[in-house]
Amino acid sequence: MVERAAGTPSLPGEWPVPPGVSLSLNRMGTFDWDLDGGRLHLDAPALAVFDLRPDEYDGRRRSLKARIPPGEMRRLDEILEQAVRSGSEAYSAYFRVCRRDGSRRWTHTQGRILRDPEGRARRVVGVVRDAVQELVDSTARHELAAARPTRTSVVEGTAAALAHARTVQDVIDVLKESDGLAHLGATSLVMGLLESGRIHLVAEGPDGSYVPGTRVTRTDEGYPMSEVLRTLTPRFIESPEEFAARYPLLWPQISDLGINAAAYLPLIAQARPLGALGLLYRDKSGFSAEDRDILLALGSSIAQSLQRAMLFEQDHDLAQGLQQAMLPRRIPAVAGAEIAVRYRSARLGQDIGGDWYDVIPLPGGRVGTVIGDVQGHDTHAAAVMGQLRIVLRAYATEGHSPATVMARASVFLYELDTDRFATCTYAEADLATGVVRLVRAGHIDPMIRDTDGSCRRLPVPGGMPLGLSAVFGELDYPVETVELDPGQTLLLYTDGLVEQPGTDLDEGMLLLAALVRDGPRDLQQLADRLCGAVDEQGGEDDAAVLLLRRGGSRPPRVGGRLQQEVGEGDPGALRTARRMIRAAATAWGAAGRVDEIELAADELITNALVHTRAGAVVTVQVVPGPQRRLRIEVEDLSSALPHRRDAGESGTSGRGLLLVDLLADGWGVESRGSGKCVWCEFGVPERPAG
Structure with missing residues (x-):
């Protein structure tokens, strides 16, 4: 009897085999992703593809972070997001999984997007499978050129990954996370950026390969990165002897690493030197013409990505600085109340803009609190927001009633001759009596956190958004009066705190209420927790939050x-x-x-x-x-x-x-x-x- 080869599964006893057995034998698993609740079910074969034990997976996507590199995770998110937005019914993608032993294996996933009658994506059901053998096959390599283990495809794959890099750190992460260095045979990498005649080391790998004294160097020093930036010419070093002769300052510090070759490339974009990249090799016997062309192409791709990232960071810093300048520099202390405010800028692009908050001390122990959001996510929205905040504060300080404050602010925005409108909630609180008068202009309902921690939505009848109400002549804003007991907290916030991809507004508000209920009692810690939760969920809109807690105890009746x-x-x-x-x-x-x-x-x-x-x-x-x-x-x-x-x-x-x-x-x-x-x-x- 012929013995079965080691590792070969036994023949199944059923005919035909059940679908689950067929999938498992072919190293395929299934998943069911609930986009609303965030649950992600993986069956046993799917867990095996990710090299995870059942006790290591809690049914949430975050458990996969240990197996999917961050760069791959971002790419998968973008592929799914594009499919959802375009109305597609399905999507598929190749990605790499980092196994328990540190090796990386190609994996493939494909899923079906299930939508409700209104067309909103609710679930994704699909399969995940090991794709190593598929990519070994020559036909698959031809269809998926980006996955071919050749030096040319490394440049193409790195360029594709760099296309999604928005910041300098993203560029660094792509270089350190990709398998490009391994495919090119490089042992380690160093990258420095040029600033004011000095080279600042921003990346070195693997960890622990940092050379003391090279964190910041000058362009006139005897280091290879200094030379390539002075001459704007790449340097290819093909032997230890050549390295020692050319760079006597550096060679003694790396000679024990077994380096026998190196390539240093200037990073130049639009005729401007941005920095330099160094690749060090242990087993390299010279650089062929093809090697040099590939490395020059790699350097050019990295330089363009760096320039794009630098411009993005400059624009984002400018926009964020404008946003911060338009917000109050400090929140005044208000007797009888605790107040916490936060502004969280968006994660992507120049997505800062019109969200704002304000706290306005008023006569007679009263305080006005404002939360608002100007339409748009750009510097224009931030500028309009600043003007609107100042005007609304002026109207409130003059003593106008909440309804008049909102109506006059709407007329101001309309007469500003901008194409923007704004949503807003204004609350005027008498801290001695606890009476709060609220006016809402197209904004989200506020919430109240009770002294026992429970949180509930506070329905407030509202009028049209600021600007639009003036256009249509609907300037009558209803005023809602509530009583805030000692220890209760009023929550005002913008939609960035509750609107998340794949969820509707009501679900987002339920999640927010749960966060508030389970959050810390300390108001500052609670504000940090709310904004931190938005970051964890990958919110792509800016958000503002204002928390007002009435302090003290109920005042005694001292008259009328x-x-x-x-x-x-x-x-x-x-x-x-x-x-x-x-x-x-x-x-x-x-x-x-x-x-x-x-x-x-x-x-x-x-x-x-x-x-x-x-x-x-x-x-x-x-x-x-x-x-x-x-x-x-x-x-x-x-x-x-x-x-x-x-x-x-x-x-x-x-x-x-x-x-x-x-x-x-x-x-x-x-x-x-x-x-x-x-x-x-x-x-x-x-x-x-x-």
Whole structure:
């Protein structure tokens, strides 16, 4: 009986064999990828292709990072993303798997993209298989030239990988991750970039091959990279003796590495030297004309990729610098609240732009918080964002109501004569009472985190985005009023925090709520956690987040808030307002100053009635704080601001505000959108305990 060859599987007992057995015998496995939930099921044969044990895989794609090099993972992501965007039903790709022993094997995957009735990709079902034998076959090598183990294909494959490199670090990663050096027979690599007459070493490999003293060198020193950058000519060294004679400074430091040949290439793009690349060999017997042509082509491809990466980084730094300059330099401390803000720039391209946040201290212990997003991801969006943020802050500081702030900002954006619109949420919080008034202009609903950590969506009726509402004349923004209890947190954020590829908005908000629920209680750590989660998921949009937590405990009832309208020519209402003020001052512990309070209030009311020719609204309330204060506010419809002036010896007017200034502990004027408010305050003794 002929013995079965070692490693040959036994004959199956069934006829015909089940599909799973057939796939396994042919070193093929299946997968099912849930794009919505992020789950990725791999059957046992698929795990074998990746050289993974079942206990090493947790059903998530991140478990494959140990087996798929980062450069290959990025390429697979781009292939799938292109197929999803183009509406394709299937895709396929060859890639390399790093096995447990460190070797790399060619692998092939193909999948079917399953979509819902609206055309959104929901799942990918497919197979993954070992492709080593396939690529050994001459026909497969002809069809897949990029996979041919020849020196020419190394240049082509490296150039293809470099085409996706966006940053200098991406270029370095491609060189260190690819098998190009191994195919070319190189033992190690060094690369330096030229800056201000000095060569800065940015890559060396394998790890541990760094030569001390060469991290930064000058172009006039006796090193090979210095020489090729001085002469802009490549240097091919074909023996240890030649190396020692040409470069006596470097050779003693690498002679024990067994190097017998080297190639140093200038990296030149558009006639500008960018740096130099060095390839060192142990078993190289000279460089043929073909070798030199291939290496020169490799150097040219690397130089072009480096130049593209440098320009990208410069543009991105410029755009990001503009974005950061447009955001507030610091967030003011707000008594009675904890605040955390974060801005996270996009991962790809110049994708920074219109996301912004702001915190605006307002009179009377109030604070305004803003989150917004200008349409677009470019420097124009960042510039529009900066102007809109400043204008919205100005309107809020002037004392306009939240609805008026939003309407005026919309008109401003429309009159800016730009083709951009913006979404925004503005929240005005009274930290003493916990009352929050919210206005939403086409933006995502905010969330509230309760004291027990649970998180819920806060539905807020909204109007049209800023700019568009002015175009269509829809400037009425509804105001939603909620109460924020001590310890509760208001979450404002932009869509970059919840919109991820392959998921819809509702799913993204559920994921965000779960992150907030399970996140740390510390507000700064929570903000870091939210932005970190977006980075982990590979978000391609910028994102901003603002967290506001009301501090302290619920304030005790220290009085109330009384209000009276006083019409022009209505002496009865005026008498009623005076009695109200006197009674409130006496009831709230200011009986010793009741005459001063009544006199000052009478002056403010009289000024409003005389100078505005209209009615006024009088409010009296106790403001809690380190020192209790009784506050009188008189609102009218005039935008003219009063000021203290000298009445002169015989003057009959002009003494009112002078008198208020002498009687009250403080007074001032606030714009209120359709008019103004003149106020004065008096210190009130604390009530005895009990």
